[in-house]
Amino acid sequence: MHDLTQEKLADELGVTRQTILAIEKGKYYPSLDLAFKIARFFGVTIEDVFIDEDAESRKKL
Amino acid sequence: MKQNTFYLLAGIVGLAEVGIFWLSVEHHSPLLIVVSIIAGIALLYWARSKVTDRKEDERTALISQKSALRTLEVFWVVFFAISLGGAVIGLGAPGFPRPPRPPNEGLIPLGNLGFFQMLLLCLMIFLYVGFKIYYARQLGEWESDEEQD
Numbered sequence: 001m002h003d004l005t006q007e008k009l010a011d012e013l014g015v016t017r018q019t020i021l022a023i024e025k026g027k028y029y030p031s032l033d034l035a036f037k038i039a040r041f042f043g044v045t046i047e048d049v050f051i052d053e054d055a056e057s058r059k060k061l
Numbered sequence: 062m063k064q065n066t067f068y069l070l071a072g073i074v075g076l077a078e079v080g081i082f083w084l085s086v087e088h089h090s091p092l093l094i095v096v097s098i099i100a101g102i103a104l105l106y107w108a109r110s111k112v113t114d115r116k117e118d119e120r121t122a123l124i125s126q127k128s129a130l131r132t133l134e135v136f137w138v139v140f141f142a143i144s145l146g147g148a149v150i151g152l153g154a155p156g157f158p159r160p161p162r163p164p165n166e167g168l169i170p171l172g173n174l175g176f177f178q179m180l181l182l183c184l185m186i187f188l189y190v191g192f193k194i195y196y197a198r199q200l201g202e203w204e205s206d207e208e209q210d
Binding site: 014015016018019021022024025027028030031033034 | 120
């Protein structure tokens with residue numbers, strides 16, 4: 001997608017590449033500010049990038 | 062300033078502090094080491110603010126915050142417990158609240174207190190480093206994937 005490396009994305013968002021990797025692996029939940037930046041960067045909404053696991057599990061019940 | 066230049070400077074300051082400590086002991090001048098430690102740390106803080114290729118973000122800040130908080134939590138319990146032990150010794154001293162001063166021992170052996178404080182400081186440093194490693198690992202500091210260099 002976007003022919004983008006983690007390094008480039010990290011530079012664009014002003015964070016370290018390790019932070020991007022930690023978010024991808026679910027080891028770190030970004031702040032709302034960073035989540036908005038990521039969504040804005042890809043031109044999508046936050047819900048398209050991040051999943052609210054609680055809401056998803058409630059839907060299944 | 063590059064990150065590696067900062068590390069080099071930190072090494073030089075560290076070695077200088079060891080030398081000044083020795084000088085301070087030789088000349089029986091505690092003020093020398095006190096002033097030089099404060100000056101050295103101030104210099105390192107200033108140098109760190111000049112590093113241009115250091116990358117910090119919210120995740121690394123969170124790692125530092127969490128480890129500092131945990132260190133403080135453990136440290137105050139240990140310090141409180143030890144201080145209470147000291148208070149018990151003080152309260153149990155003969156002639157409390159003001160024990161009679163022995164005729165030939167005018168001063169409290171402050172050297173022992175210094176070693177004890179150094180021990181507590183070392184404990185704090187070890188705790189901080191340990192917690193930092195723990196939280197760094199928890200927050201994906203050493204994760205790798207196919208994009209790894």
